[in-house]
Amino acid sequence: MKGLLLRLSGLDADAENAVRVIGFFDRLITDRASLDVLVRSTAQLAGCGAGVHAPAQGLALRAEPDAGVTASGRVPAGAAVRRLEGGVVVWVCREGPPTPLDDILLERFAIATAVLLEHTSVPLPALGDPALVELVLSEGIGTAERSRALHLLGLGTTARLRVLAATGADLPGRSAAFGDVRAVLTADGPGTAPPGARIGVGPEVPALDLARSWQAARTALRFTADAEPVVWSDRLGSLAALAGRLTPADLAEFPDIQALDRLAEEPHGDDILAALTALCATGSARKAAAVLHRHHSTMPARLARAGSVLGFDVDSPTGRLRLHLALMLRRLRDAGPSEVDTAPNG
Missing domain, CATH: 1.10.10 (Arc Repressor Mutant, subunit A)
Structure with missing residues (x-):
């Protein structure tokens, strides 16, 4: 902190803006913002790409000023970085020369990442496979939480997977129950259905997009029947759209x-x-x-x-x-x- 104050005192006309940068990140910490929000907000504040790379925790996030958070497995060449304990790296990547506030922005970005990463890293390791599968399929969590859940399941964020929505059978694979419907993560289709089972097959997607495959699998399950126990969402065409519009x-x-x-x-x-x-x-x-x-x-x-x-x-x-x-x-x-x-x- 002493070094930070010395730099602030040397900024003269930019000191007020520097204080605003510090307050900006302090508010994110106080509000316990998600890592997704932190990375996106940093990119918007900096006006350039920003990201967090924490390979030991399965995190690799980046954002551009005018786009949402995505998974990225590498730090861009030429990026300005700060390294934290445990191999965590935060970075900003500007096309032109750095601004006078970049150094402070990067330092506060690193501090906020360290604090928020500690907050978000506590619950997940205690969860079993079904709870982690639920997190992966949830539409209400950010890229950071989804990435870490996939990491704990032993799955990469770029792995190509699909979700099966099944009733009447316990299919092999990482799974979680949602009422009478079981969601199963798999790299392959189900083949034939076991006797008495019905299966809706979601599309193959990157692992970070499994919530979309789960939604499509549930829709496909609604079209199954005893005479057609397996329905692939990819083959429903316009029927899938009707499912969401007709009661x-x-x-x-x-x-x-x-x-x-x-x-x-x-x-x-x-x-x-x-x-x-x-x-x-x-x-x-x-x-x-x-x-x-x-x-x-x-x-x-x-x-x-x-x-x-x-x-x-x-x-x-x-x-x-x-x-x-x-x-x-x-x-x-x-x-x-x-x-x-x-x-x-x-």
Whole structure:
């Protein structure tokens, strides 16, 4: 501190601005700001890139003045740095010459990082895998906390992973339960579902983006059915967008869904709906019969009955498209809002 005061006294006209810099970082410390906020605020104050690199804790954060915080595994060449204990480095990287206040800014950035890093590093090591998985999937935490949780799980921030949303089975992998739905982190797809299980498959993303994959996996899970227990979010297309815009009450008003409900209430209605689902999955009545282990001669009557109730030819190309849309939206209606969609973490 004595050295800092000596430098302040030598700044003359800039002394007032230097005091403001100190107060700026002191407020961040007092408010116990997150490391994300600290790095972003430093970049905005400096008007250039700024970052924290703490490899032992799985942290590598950077921000630009006009952008959010991202993960970055290296300190840029030519950056001005301060080194802290434990291999932690803070830096600012300016394209032009340094300003008179850069030295003070960097020092206060280092002090604030040391204080806030201590605050944020206490709880996580005591957590088990499920709690860490919950942190990784939460939409309400910053890049710093998510990076550290991934580090404690033994995962890199740039690893390519996806999330499975599963019910009715305990799948292998790092996982956490959200009500009846289990989130599973994996590098691969699930293959086939175990008996009685349903699985929504999220897209493959960088590990820091797993919250997005988890959200998509939950949406895909709503489209699953006994006849189609595994649904990949990547393959839903526009259906995924409809899931967030149509309520069960909205879907219940669709005439084609109402017609499917009438079919389901008829004798052998479940068999007819199974035949329609197989028809959409295979593209032909003969292949659908094979999937259902029925003789192909039984299919025409089922399809004719379905067509008479629905009001269109279900075995034509346009009819199968319309039928498939109605079947998928009926699943969405029957699934209702996912239990985890209303959970605090998103």
